[in-house]
Amino acid sequence: MKLKTNILSTRNSASIAYTIVRSMSAFLVALAPGVALAQAQNPIMFADVPDAAMIRVGNNYYMSSTTMHMNPGVPIMKSTDLVNWKLINYAYDTLADVPELNLTEGKSIYGRGSWASSLRYHKGMYYVSTFAHDVPGETYIFKTKDIEKGNWQRASFKPAYHDGSLFFDDDGKAYLIHGADVLKIVELNDELTGVKQSVPEKILIENASAPCGKNASLAAEGSQLFKVKGKYYLFNICAPANWGMRTAIIHRADNINGPWEGKVGLQDLGVAQGGLIDTPDGRWFAYLFRDFGAVGRIPYLVPVTWESGWPVLGDNGKVPEKLNLPASQGLIPNLVVSDEFNRKNGEEALPLAWQWNHNPDNSLWSVSDRKGYLRLKTGRIDTDFLLARNTLTQRTIGPTSSASVVLDISKMKDGDFAGLSAFQKEYGSVGVKVEREKKAIVMIATDKDKPVEAQRIALHQSKIYLKIDCDFTNKKDEANFHYSLDGKVWKPIGETFKMKYTIPHFMGYRFALFNYATKNTGGYADFDWFRIKY
Structure with missing residues (x-):
C-alpha cells in the first residue's frame, strides 16, 4: 500500500475484515453475556500530553506533544492500537544555549519554550515542526528517516510561526498554516529550511473564529490541516465569548487557497484541539485534548463518521466514555517509570520518561x-x-x-x-x-x-x-x-x-x-x- 501523509487511505477488504471481527465479538458476547470485552476508556491517557499531533505509517501510529520548558523536548510516542503509547524519542536534547533556557542571569522560559508541534511523514521521511515564542523566537523543522532511533536533522528560521501546521500537498509543495483567528499560509522552500522567498504569505481564513460566535474568548488557533479524498480539512480550537466551553471547529475547502466554509466540530466537555487519524481497517477518530485542572491537558479519542463530506465527531455530538479499541494497559512504564538508577553497560543514563x-x-x-x-x-x-x-x-x-x-x-x-x-x-x-x-x-x-x-x-x-x-x-x-x-x-x-x-x-x-x-x-x-x- 502506498501511504500518503495527508490522504489517510482505506481499503474495502480491511473494512470487510473489521466488520467480520465486530460480528464475531458480538457473537462471543451473546454466547457469554456475563463476560464483557475490555474496551478503551476516555481519556486515553490521564496525564499531561497536550497539543498532540498524530500520523499513521502502515500499522504504526506516532504522536508528538508539547513539553515547552522541559528538556529533552517534543516527545515522540508510538502505538499500534491508538490507546497504548510508548515514549520512543525526542526531537531535540536542548532547544538553544541562552540564559532563558539555562536558568542563568535570573532568567527563565516557563510556559514558553517549544509549543504545538506538527508531525508528518512524506516520501520516507518523518518531519516535526515546532516554534518557540520570544526566545529564541524561531520556527524549527526536524527530520529523520528513523523516527524511533535516528537522530533528527534540524533547521531553524525566523519568525516563530504560531501553532504552525506542516502540510505536504499532492503536488509536492510544503506549507505552514499558522496564526490565531486570522490564519495564514506560507510556502516552504524545497529543503524545508525556510520560507520560499518568491511566494508571498497569504491569508487563508480571515476570521476563523466565526463558528464560535462573536467576541470569541480564545481565537481559533492550534491549526492542523489534512487532506481526505481530495478535500482539505482544517482543525482548530476556539472558545466562545466569556470563556465558554472550548470548542473544536473545522473548516473545509476544495482548494488549499479556499474558499473555506467552517462549522463547529465538537462542543462537549471542553474536549477540543487536535486532528484526524484513520486506522488500517477504515475507521476514523479525532484525537483531542481536554483541560483537566492540575494534572494538565489530557488526550481523548472521539469516533468520527462522514456525512456529506464532513467529519462528524462523537456519538450524537458527545464524547464517549468507552471506545471500540483495546483497553489501556496503563501508563507505567511507557510514559512514566520507576527508576532504581541502576545502569547496565550501554544503557542510557536516564529513561526517556525523565x-x-x-x-x-x-x-x-x-x-x-x-x-x-x-x-x-x-x-x-x-x-x-x-x-x-x-x-x-x-x-x-x-x-x-x-x-x-x-x-x-x-x-x-x-x-x-x-x-x-x-x-x-x-x-x-x-x-x-x-x-x-x-x-x-x-x-x-x-x-x-x-x-x-x-x-x-x-x-x-x-x-x-x-x-x-x-x-x-x-x-x-x-x-x-x-x-x-x-x-x-x-x-x-x-x-x-x-x-x-x-x-x-x-x-x-x-x-x-x-x-x-x-x-x-x-x-x-x-x-x-x-x-x-x-
Missing part, C-alpha cells in the same frame, strides 16, 4: 559516580527553587498517583535543600534542609507565589524516605506529603496542598527531584530510587 526543568548542567548530575544512585550536585547559589538548575521531572498521573524516593543526605552542605516536589509555579515540596549542620525534614507549600514552610521536623539520620500522593479525581487537585525513617511507617508532614494549574507555567504538575544550595556549593544528594504508582 525531563529536566530547562537545560541541565550536565557536569552537576550523575548516575555513575555512585552505582545505583542519582547524584545531584550543587554548583552555584540559588535562593529560588524555580530558578534552580537540574530539577529532574516526570508527569503526574490521574486520577490518583503517588511518587516516593529514598535519599542519602550525608554529603549535603549548610544551606542545601534536597527532596521531592509536586512541581508547578505554585509548588509543594517535601525535603531535607541543612542549617548550621542541623538537618530537618521540611514541607513547603506555595501560596500566591510565596513558598511557606508548613512544618519542620528535626532529622538525626542520613537516610530519609519521602512521598507525595496526588489526587486529581474530579479536579480535586490535592497533594499530601509524607516521610518515613525506615521505609515502612509513613507519617504525614505539613498540610494538604491545593494544586493550581497556572498559565505562566502552562503545564500539568510534575513529580520533581531537586537539590540546590543557598549558602555553599560542592555538596550533593544521592537518590537511591524513584518509585511511582497509580
Whole structure:
C-alpha cells in the first residue's frame, strides 16, 4: 500500500475484515453475556500530553506533544492500537544555549519554550515542526528517516510561526498554516529550511473564529490541516465569548487557497484541539485534548463518521466514555517509570520518561559516580527553587498517583535543600534542609507565589524516605506529603496542598527531584530510587 501523509487511505477488504471481527465479538458476547470485552476508556491517557499531533505509517501510529520548558523536548510516542503509547524519542536534547533556557542571569522560559508541534511523514521521511515564542523566537523543522532511533536533522528560521501546521500537498509543495483567528499560509522552500522567498504569505481564513460566535474568548488557533479524498480539512480550537466551553471547529475547502466554509466540530466537555487519524481497517477518530485542572491537558479519542463530506465527531455530538479499541494497559512504564538508577553497560543514563526543568548542567548530575544512585550536585547559589538548575521531572498521573524516593543526605552542605516536589509555579515540596549542620525534614507549600514552610521536623539520620500522593479525581487537585525513617511507617508532614494549574507555567504538575544550595556549593544528594504508582 502506498501511504500518503495527508490522504489517510482505506481499503474495502480491511473494512470487510473489521466488520467480520465486530460480528464475531458480538457473537462471543451473546454466547457469554456475563463476560464483557475490555474496551478503551476516555481519556486515553490521564496525564499531561497536550497539543498532540498524530500520523499513521502502515500499522504504526506516532504522536508528538508539547513539553515547552522541559528538556529533552517534543516527545515522540508510538502505538499500534491508538490507546497504548510508548515514549520512543525526542526531537531535540536542548532547544538553544541562552540564559532563558539555562536558568542563568535570573532568567527563565516557563510556559514558553517549544509549543504545538506538527508531525508528518512524506516520501520516507518523518518531519516535526515546532516554534518557540520570544526566545529564541524561531520556527524549527526536524527530520529523520528513523523516527524511533535516528537522530533528527534540524533547521531553524525566523519568525516563530504560531501553532504552525506542516502540510505536504499532492503536488509536492510544503506549507505552514499558522496564526490565531486570522490564519495564514506560507510556502516552504524545497529543503524545508525556510520560507520560499518568491511566494508571498497569504491569508487563508480571515476570521476563523466565526463558528464560535462573536467576541470569541480564545481565537481559533492550534491549526492542523489534512487532506481526505481530495478535500482539505482544517482543525482548530476556539472558545466562545466569556470563556465558554472550548470548542473544536473545522473548516473545509476544495482548494488549499479556499474558499473555506467552517462549522463547529465538537462542543462537549471542553474536549477540543487536535486532528484526524484513520486506522488500517477504515475507521476514523479525532484525537483531542481536554483541560483537566492540575494534572494538565489530557488526550481523548472521539469516533468520527462522514456525512456529506464532513467529519462528524462523537456519538450524537458527545464524547464517549468507552471506545471500540483495546483497553489501556496503563501508563507505567511507557510514559512514566520507576527508576532504581541502576545502569547496565550501554544503557542510557536516564529513561526517556525523565525531563529536566530547562537545560541541565550536565557536569552537576550523575548516575555513575555512585552505582545505583542519582547524584545531584550543587554548583552555584540559588535562593529560588524555580530558578534552580537540574530539577529532574516526570508527569503526574490521574486520577490518583503517588511518587516516593529514598535519599542519602550525608554529603549535603549548610544551606542545601534536597527532596521531592509536586512541581508547578505554585509548588509543594517535601525535603531535607541543612542549617548550621542541623538537618530537618521540611514541607513547603506555595501560596500566591510565596513558598511557606508548613512544618519542620528535626532529622538525626542520613537516610530519609519521602512521598507525595496526588489526587486529581474530579479536579480535586490535592497533594499530601509524607516521610518515613525506615521505609515502612509513613507519617504525614505539613498540610494538604491545593494544586493550581497556572498559565505562566502552562503545564500539568510534575513529580520533581531537586537539590540546590543557598549558602555553599560542592555538596550533593544521592537518590537511591524513584518509585511511582497509580
